[in-house]
Amino acid sequence: MKDKWGYEINTDSSSCISSINQYYHQVLSYGRKRDVIIEAVKHDPDCVLANILAAQFSSSPSSYLQAANSNLDNASPYEQAVFETVTCLITPNRDDDLAFDLHFKLLKQYPKDLVSLKRAQVLCFYMGRPDLSLQLVQQVLASNDQQDFVYGMLAFPLLELGRMEDAEKAAKMGFQINNQDPWSQHALCHVYQYECRFKEAVEFMEDCSKSWGPLSSFMNTHNWWHVALCYLEGNAPFEKVCEIYDNRIWKELDRSDATPVEVYLNAVGLLLRVHVRGEIRFFDDQLNILAGYLSDQSFWFLEWHLDLLILWALACTGKLSEARDLLEGLKSRVCAMNPKKGKLMQKGLKLAKAVYEYGRGEFSRALELLGPDFDAENCKMVGASGEQLDVFNEVWYVMLLDAGHADKAIAVIEKQLKKRDGTPFLWRLLERGYLALGKQEVEAISAKAKALESAYF
Numbered sequence: 001m002k003d004k005w006g007y008e009i010n011t012d013s014s015s016c017i018s019s020i021n022q023y024y025h026q027v028l029s030y031g032r033k034r035d036v037i038i039e040a041v042k043h044d045p046d047c048v049l050a051n052i053l054a055a056q057f058s059s060s061p062s063s064y065l066q067a068a069n070s071n072l073d074n075a076s077p078y079e080q081a082v083f084e085t086v087t088c089l090i091t092p093n094r095d096d097d098l099a100f101d102l103h104f105k106l107l108k109q110y111p112k113d114l115v116s117l118k119r120a121q122v123l124c125f126y127m128g129r130p131d132l133s134l135q136l137v138q139q140v141l142a143s144n145d146q147q148d149f150v151y152g153m154l155a156f157p158l159l160e161l162g163r164m165e166d167a168e169k170a171a172k173m174g175f176q177i178n179n180q181d182p183w184s185q186h187a188l189c190h191v192y193q194y195e196c197r198f199k200e201a202v203e204f205m206e207d208c209s210k211s212w213g214p215l216s217s218f219m220n221t222h223n224w225w226h227v228a229l230c231y232l233e234g235n236a237p238f239e240k241v242c243e244i245y246d247n248r249i250w251k252e253l254d255r256s257d258a259t260p261v262e263v264y265l266n267a268v269g270l271l272l273r274v275h276v277r278g279e280i281r282f283f284d285d286q287l288n289i290l291a292g293y294l295s296d297q298s299f300w301f302l303e304w305h306l307d308l309l310i311l312w313a314l315a316c317t318g319k320l321s322e323a324r325d326l327l328e329g330l331k332s333r334v335c336a337m338n339p340k341k342g343k344l345m346q347k348g349l350k351l352a353k354a355v356y357e358y359g360r361g362e363f364s365r366a367l368e369l370l371g372p373d374f375d376a377e378n379c380k381m382v383g384a385s386g387e388q389l390d391v392f393n394e395v396w397y398v399m400l401l402d403a404g405h406a407d408k409a410i411a412v413i414e415k416q417l418k419k420r421d422g423t424p425f426l427w428r429l430l431e432r433g434y435l436a437l438g439k440q441e442v443e444a445i446s447a448k449a450k451a452l453e454s455a456y457f
Helices: 014-028 036-043 048-057 062-070 077-089 096-109 114-127 130-144 150-160 164-177 182-194 198-211 217-233 238-254 260-276 280-294 304-316 320-336 339-344 346-359 363-370 376-382 386-402 406-417 424-436 442-453
Strands: none
Touching: 014 036, 014 048, 014 114, 036 048, 048 062, 048 077, 062 077, 077 096, 077 114, 096 114, 096 130, 114 130, 114 150, 114 376, 130 150, 150 164, 150 182, 164 182, 182 198, 182 217, 182 386, 198 217, 217 238, 217 260, 238 260, 238 280, 260 280, 260 304, 260 386, 280 304, 304 320, 304 346, 304 376, 320 339, 320 346, 339 346, 346 363, 346 376, 346 386, 363 386, 376 386, 386 406, 386 424, 406 424, 424 442
16 A cells, blocks of 8 residues: 555555554644554554654654564565664664665655655754755655645755745745645744844734644744744833743643643743843743743753753752753763764753853853854754754853953844844844943944834834
């Protein structure tokens, strides 16, 4: 029998194929019912594809791996290729380069398999290599012209590479094919936000939000995180940000099928933005409640990006013992990595140390760790987008100003303003720098910031 891509699967169960196809849709649409792949195994316990996909989804993959491996001789060539790539991907302390090469090879032979493309792009995301992610999707684009989901997958690496005009075109193509594709919606929001089109981004996303009910906890709250950031960056009334945190992000936890760790990632990411802007007083209760949950070690070491945010939340709320335990755990994990991966993650570890010091108010030490040439864009291997990482640049700017390094702060802020000159917060930081040095341009900069603060909402 064949799956929705038209590739041969060795099974006699149409129900197994149906469940596999439903799983494909859940993955590509960021649905919350990806566990439907378990149903495929129930319909045919000997199906290699069903088992290997279930192994990737499961927190206890050994039984699925064993079942897939024991029936591998009877599998189709396509199933064998997927088995090889997924097995490599879920191997502890995997070789990322080998996992990428296997996906590249698979997609060369089976270019319609968009789930394998998505899996490979996620791998590239955690490698900090949007260039490789773009290479993969461009490789299969001709075989998937007008196919649902593929243009959102094209748009994301384009925007991560700073190609905003191309990213916008791709995302709009994806949205035209399927206006409920959350990844195309998300990519368009990224572009609008980066280009400081905050009101346009908010209106677009709030209109799209009626389609977000079936989305995973991550995608649902992440899309709302973007909306909150647009309100925050566009200097909207602060009640707008509070409303989204309480009623759109935190409220996701009321759902019986919520995945808490996915909610916490977006919640704590938003609160750090608020903290950098000196407005955390609006969220004192929420931050303390969240830090209490994040003290639970079962949420540690799942996502490096989340660990960075947890470090800040714990240190900022005085949970220094827990924060030190988390930091020591990150150090141990880096030491246990293969040499190539361990070397790459040194940047992530240095950032983790700096975030811990920042959280507990040791700004001089944090600045020393980040160094004079820090740019969070170079830390994508922690598994975060440029937009998610940008908050660490903001942390750096504020610490430079607080430490009296106004000349350095002005230089890096002006460099950032060349990319995003419609951001009121950056102009206010620049104003601080010029004021500290007694420069006469401060009045013009203050006027620019004031004008932008009333320009969007």
